[in-house]
Amino acid sequence: MSSTDYKFFGWVAKDKNAIGNMTWEEYTPKTWTENDVDIEISHCGICASDLHTLRSGWGATDYPTVVGHEIVGKVVKAGKNVKHLQVGDRVGVGAQSGSCLECKYCKEQREPYCDKGQVGTYNGRWEDNSKSFGGYADYARVPAHFAFKIPDGLASESVAPMMCGGVTVYSPLKQLEAGPGKKIGVVGIGGLGHFGLLFAKALGADPVAISHSHGKEADAKKMGAVHFISTGEDKDWDTKNRRTLDGIVCTVNNADMPIAKYAKLLKPGCKMIMVGLPESALENFSLTPLILNNVFIGGSAIGSSKEIPEMLEMAAKMNIRGWVQTRPMKDANQAAIDMEDGKARFRYVLVNEKHSGKL
Template sequence: MATPTCYSTKAFSTSSAKSPLAPATIQRREPGASDVQIEILYCGVCHSDLHFARDEWHFTQYPAVPGHEIVGRVTKVGSGVTKFKVGDSVGVGCLVDSCRTCADCQNGLEQFCAGMVMTYGGMEKQLNAPTLGGYAQSIVVTEEFVLRMPANLDLAAAAPLLCAGITTYSPMKHWKVGAGQKVGIVGLGGLGHMGVKFARAFGAHVVLFTTSPNKVEDAKRLGAHEVVVSKDEKQMAAHAGSFDFILDAVSAEHDINAYMNLLKRDGNLVLVGAPEKPLPVAAFPLLFRRRSLSGSLIGGLPETQEMLDFCGQHNITSDVEMIRMDQINEAYERMLKSDVKYRFVIDMASLK
């Protein structure tokens, strides 16, 4: 296969784990027959971006360009593209390709494909080079991995739906969260605040767990029916054995057994946060009430489009704070202190 010709575009990248993100010029492939070229208007800032930029997962290749909550406008389409046209509002999430043939891909679960290609930190097949993410002016993606954005949603506030949104929507759909259920959300950050919104929209009774008493009112504004300060043993004990489903969105070390004890018989706790160290899990709370502990990873392309359409129908977006591209290093430091409500989004016009 011939190597495609390329064009240059402005971006922000980092050259090492200890270097700040800084202006750069990167190469993108010219669109092939099945490709869509997108002018990036907004890009959400995910905690994964920080892990990747600083090589905390130990697979980063430099120079590195993070960003996988991408929304923008189609500027060019290949001759074989049928789903999109110039001017369409579109999104790109955590994946830009997969093998297309395995059982996972055939079932619309591309996130579990052994050959999945991540939006950054993967290998771009066409260029045989590392993929570069959305902290850039434009990107080229094969049409099957481009998503249609609902016309009624604010694009900047919708950007985090491409990761934080699908990460919380997918496990709730899989475990059939709905009316008549009691659902807990652990943590009120970028993921947790989306979890509250989705659980409420699915018709569940929503309880938010937080270590911070100052988040109580905000959690209720976002849709929680009740808020429990998890450091308060009496508040926790009052909910013992009462939850159908708990979504744990905390990436810091914490006592997961305290939440396992809140589940009903056959209740399930799903991890979507990714603590750095393994969490000790006691056997008896699982055994005696047939509870389960599971995990979930983003979502496939069909489910991500379904989630976006659901958000369009229910007018769900993320609560965001807009930043300029040159504020990204400061935003990373603030993110480490949980000093954001609840997702930073980069206005890519600031890169021009």
């Protein structure tokens, strides 16, 4: 155990107008247990989930909160019950920080689907009613079960967005059994989608990029895409590419997405897995393509304690790097605004310059 002469300061959101209006101040972290670690944060990715939460887009946020669940940093305190981590280890934390660890799904290392529900890395409540706070901050306190040692060779700014954005697409790619001989579509070439292309390629599949315009085509091809479909600029794109894909991972979160047309791209018996979550119900959704083509639509949430280390090992072994742009932690408000405006190519990562040189 190390010195605990540090305080928890972070960018605190106080109401639904918090995008661009967070305030840097001290807050009280979760109540310490001997199963926890304290992490000195060096990097934190900005995820679309942060924006949804800041503005209460997915329901009323439990303000005040500190968002950020793509955390990388150094363990500075470890509880007596923590065996797999020690002070000084570089670790990452994703979107989940708690579950019962006792139900069927937790024992199968499928913690995101815990029978009792999960505790988010931010905007959650623990059993004693203390709150979970995220990574736009100097320090994070989380149960050690949900902190993962990062392999050497992975740059912290590159690996941070893998902790949520990366594993959120890695998990459905594994569910689709992406590999040699399979063509896998990735809808939306952004923070999640660009990892979808990189990981699909690494798994041996042929990635197909699907985006509104051709503006990201050159980048998508560099990420491994063998084909590019523009839903906004290619005439009859759904008909011309009908039944060409063995699976789709859909990362977009706009309620007016042409989901029925996406379904037409699948071969009979194949699946589309949704990971983007719109703030309102889907519009203009017809079941006809599903029934007539024998295709399936499902969903997937983040990644598990089995999938995250597996993903990190693959990224280290195959030298996979996220396409990120770093921003100083002090500029979190402007970075959130720029993320909202779609300016990231393809993920913003906040750098806590007080700590980033210590790893």
